[in-house]
Amino acid sequence: MFEKTRYQLLLSYLAVLTVVLGTFTLTIRFFFIQSLKQQLIEKLTLLGEDESVDLTLKEGNFEIDIDFTSETLIARQQTIEWFDLQGKLIKLQGKETLNLPLSVEKSPQIQTGKIDIIAVTFPAIDKNTNRQVGYVRISQSLKDVNETVQKLDWGLGGGIAIALGLSSIGGIFLTRQAMEPIEQSFQRLKQFTADASHELRSPLMAIKSNAAVALKYKEGIRPKDAEKFEAIASAVSQMTSLTRDLLLLARSDRISSCDEWVRVDLGEILADLVQLYQPSASDREINLKLELIENFYLFGDASQVRRVFTNLIDNALQYTPKGGSIEVTTSLARKQLIVEVKDTGIGIAPEDLTRIFDRLWRADRSRSYWNGGSGLGLAIVKAIVENHGGSITVTSQLSVGSCFSVRLPVPT
Ligand SMILES: Nc1ncnc2c1ncn2[C@@H]1O[C@H](COP(=O)(O)OP(=O)(O)OP(=O)(O)O)[C@@H](O)[C@H]1O
Numbered sequence: 001m002f003e004k005t006r007y008q009l010l011l012s013y014l015a016v017l018t019v020v021l022g023t024f025t026l027t028i029r030f031f032f033i034q035s036l037k038q039q040l041i042e043k044l045t046l047l048g049e050d051e052s053v054d055l056t057l058k059e060g061n062f063e064i065d066i067d068f069t070s071e072t073l074i075a076r077q078q079t080i081e082w083f084d085l086q087g088k089l090i091k092l093q094g095k096e097t098l099n100l101p102l103s104v105e106k107s108p109q110i111q112t113g114k115i116d117i118i119a120v121t122f123p124a125i126d127k128n129t130n131r132q133v134g135y136v137r138i139s140q141s142l143k144d145v146n147e148t149v150q151k152l153d154w155g156l157g158g159g160i161a162i163a164l165g166l167s168s169i170g171g172i173f174l175t176r177q178a179m180e181p182i183e184q185s186f187q188r189l190k191q192f193t194a195d196a197s198h199e200l201r202s203p204l205m206a207i208k209s210n211a212a213v214a215l216k217y218k219e220g221i222r223p224k225d226a227e228k229f230e231a232i233a234s235a236v237s238q239m240t241s242l243t244r245d246l247l248l249l250a251r252s253d254r255i256s257s258c259d260e261w262v263r264v265d266l267g268e269i270l271a272d273l274v275q276l277y278q279p280s281a282s283d284r285e286i287n288l289k290l291e292l293i294e295n296f297y298l299f300g301d302a303s304q305v306r307r308v309f310t311n312l313i314d315n316a317l318q319y320t321p322k323g324g325s326i327e328v329t330t331s332l333a334r335k336q337l338i339v340e341v342k343d344t345g346i347g348i349a350p351e352d353l354t355r356i357f358d359r360l361w362r363a364d365r366s367r368s369y370w371n372g373g374s375g376l377g378l379a380i381v382k383a384i385v386e387n388h389g390g391s392i393t394v395t396s397q398l399s400v401g402s403c404f405s406v407r408l409p410v411p412t
């Protein structure tokens with residue numbers, strides 16, 4: 001029962017951790033890349049401000065003074081371009097050039113593509129006249145930066161995977177520790193309910209038998225007292241069934257063990273129940289019918305399975321007004337037996353649909369359990385169905401009707 005909660009807790013914990021680690025990693029990655037680019041820009045700026053890339057204008061002709069050979073620039077994955085004041089390319093040295101037009105305002109420029117390139121543009125000042133004669137654009141391939149970032153990605157990705165792996169192991173241990181006290185107190189509560197229900201059985205039996213003895217010799221007591229004894233006897237039988245149901249739910253994890261299971265003819269159980277409830281349905285002018293397919297067998301505890309459908313048909317009868325109809329249909333789908341109990345009764349409000357399987361819950365209009373059931377019926381149905389590896393769902397509409405659908409595994 002707590003397995004699912006533990007699993008959900010672990011998943012939530014891992015999801016939060018993934019978000020935290022992811023944000024942390026992305027932030028580190030972002031600042032690391034920014035810092036690498038900044039370093040590169042500073043390096044290119046130093047080079048641009050160096051005298052080794054001078055441009056001078058002598059008698060209308062440009063003269064370029066460069067200290068590097070093309071080979072040096074290619075080895076450094078750098079390119080130097082000289083432009084006149086109109087942005088026309090005068091000379092280029094290097095290999096990887098930017099395909100973007102010269103832009104003085106937008107410097108550094110970054111070109112992404114097969115090879116990413118970053119470029120910084122500077123005004124070229126003629127040393128002799130101290131006037132700007134053109135522009136120098138120095139670009140460098142971002143191959144090295146990208147390779148470093150790729151290594152960082154691998155490192156961070158591996159780190160996250162290891163951290164998540166270790167956290168999962170730690171998480172399993174922590175969730176187990178966190179759930180242990182809850183599981184223990186739940187077990188104690190269950191034990192208490194089981195013990196209390198069990199202990200209540202003897203005094204209830206005593207009250208019941210004493211009331212029965214008193215009623216056996218009615219003539220010895222006043223008629224008013226006889227009525228009171230009858231009320232006591234009726235209340236005691238309600239309490240007896242309530243304690244029996246509570247005991248069953250408290251021990252729901254051992255409703256019946258698989259060792260005691262046998263091949264159960266569900267078709268026969270349903271036919272029998274419909275026959276049994278036919279008189280009370282007729283009394284209330286309710287049309288109760290069964291659609292049964294052949295070979296409707298399951299593997300389980302016959303009396304518990306019978307109880308499931310007794311409760312469902314009983315509810316349908318209880319909550320369907322005079323003149324309505326109840327249909328019990330059977331079908332087979334994807335290795336599952338499906339039984340639907342559909343009525344044209346008062347229906348269940350959408351906000352109540354999630355609560356009807358809760359223990360002791362009854363819709364407000366029928367709250368008092370002296371006037372009808374205890375509100376344990378559907379909780380017992382759910383516990384038995386789930387214990388048999390099945391599931392139960394409900395669809396309902398107020399004043400239209402309800403449909404309870406039980407799915408149970410086909411025996412293999
Ligand atoms: N077929 C139905 N149509 C409308 N409401 C239903 C139907 N079946 C169940 N309910 C609602 O769900 C509540 C819980 O049902 P449940 O069978 O658990 O308790 P109960 O019938 O009140 O008592 P008991 O313990 O005797 O079964 C009911 O009180 C009723 O309000």
Ligand SMILES: [Mg+2]
Nearest residue numbers: 315373377378
């Ligand atoms: Mg009921």
